[in-house]
Amino acid sequence: MPNLIPKEFFLRSPLEVAPQLLGKILLRNLDGKIISGRIVETEAYLGPTDPAAHSYIGKTKRNASLFGEAGHLYVHTIHTQKCVDIVCQEVGTPTSVLIRALEPLEGGSLMKKHRNKEKIIDLTTGPGKLCQALAITRELDGIDATRTDSPVQLWDDGYELMDFVIGKRVGITKAAEQEYRFFLRANKFVSKK
DNA sequence: AGGAAGATCTACT
DNA sequence: GTAGATCTTCCTA
Numbered sequence: 749m750p751n752l753i754p755k756e757f758f759l760r761s762p763l764e765v766a767p768q769l770l771g772k773i774l775l776r777n778l779d780g781k782i783i784s785g786r787i788v789e790t791e792a793y794l795g796p797t798d799p800a801a802h803s804y805i806g807k808t809k810r811n812a813s814l815f816g817e818a819g820h821l822y823v824h825t826i827h828t829q830k831c832v833d834i835v836c837q838e839v840g841t842p843t844s845v846l847i848r849a850l851e852p853l854e855g856g857s858l859m860k861k862h863r864n865k866e867k868i869i870d871l872t873t874g875p876g877k878l879c880q881a882l883a884i885t886r887e888l889d890g891i892d893a894t895r896t897d898s899p900v901q902l903w904d905d906g907y908e909l910m911d912f913v914i915g916k917r918v919g920i921t922k923a924a925e926q927e928y929r930f931f932l933r934a935n936k937f938v939s940k941k
Numbered sequence: 942a943g944g945a946a947g948a949t950c951t952a953c954t
Numbered sequence: 955g956t957a958g959a960t961c962t963t964c965c966t967a
Contacts, residue, residue: 791948800948810963828960829949846948876949886962920948 750905755894758818762792762836766845767930769834770912773903774850776882783858783882785850785872786907789931789938791917793833795842799922803842813890814842821900823889829876832884834893834902848875848918848929851937874939910934 753772758765769790776783793801795814802824803814813822814835822833822844833844850872852859859871859881872878879885884900893900911933917924918940931938 793948802948805964808964824948825962826947827949831948833948848948874949917948921946 750903752896753819753894753902753904755817755819758834758836758894759838760836762794762843762845763928765834765836766790766792766928767912767914769845769847769902770930770932771907771909773853773905773907774847774878774882775901775903776855776884777899777901778858778883781855781858783855784853784903785878785882786853787847787849788851788935789847789849789929791846791848791930792928793844793846794928795844798926800917800920800924800926801842801844803844807842811842814844815840816890817892819894819902820890820892821884821888823879823884823886825886826876830879830884830886831875832879832888832900846875847878849873849931849937849939850878850881851935852881869936873937 769787772787773784795801795803802811807815818835820835833846836843852871863871863881871881893902912930913933914927915929917929
């Protein structure tokens with residue numbers, strides 16, 4: 749029985765939220781057309797105490813939504829790509845969980861079209877790729893993902909979480925030694941082993 | 942006003 | 955394995 753994940757779920761440390769988001773469903777409503785995938789890889793960013801976090805330097809135009817409500821999105825541009833985070837904790841505490849990879853569920857043909865790729869393994873196996881597959885843009889920055897009328901939602905369908913692995917974060921230059929990355933063991937959609 | 946950096950991806954060798 | 959793409963934001967002068 750699928751349930752929308754409530755805001756309270758995100759009112760905790762990202763170090764708790766990140767592993768618990770594994771196995772949950774990220775759903776995109778594109779004018780009534782549904783694209784969804786199961787979350788198989790996440791990373792935690794701790795804000796003021798984490799030099800790798802975008803909010804480490806304080807509030808700016810780019811990262812303003814990190815300082816907002818839990819359960820809202822933070823979408824940002826990196827090179828030519830986009831990445832999505834889910835904001836955690838109280839307003840003013842800018843921590844978040846980065847969604848790094850999905851296992852595709854619904855809307856495969858739309859994802860192929862958005863990505864211009866045919867192979868399923870090329871659709872959502874990285875933070876930039878999944879944003880492209882789900883048509884997540886900077887225009888969705890700051891939206892509330894805990895509402896059923898939102899274009900992006902997070903669902904729990906009761907999936908039994910198997911073992912997950914903890915490792916170092918990927919692609920960052922500061923505080924890269926911290927083990928804040930979580931991914932499902934033996935899932936081929938994880939971006940990097 | 943200009944330049945550098947960035948939680949990435951793809952293509953080519 | 956490495957280079958190049960290509961955009962926004964922020965820092966410095």
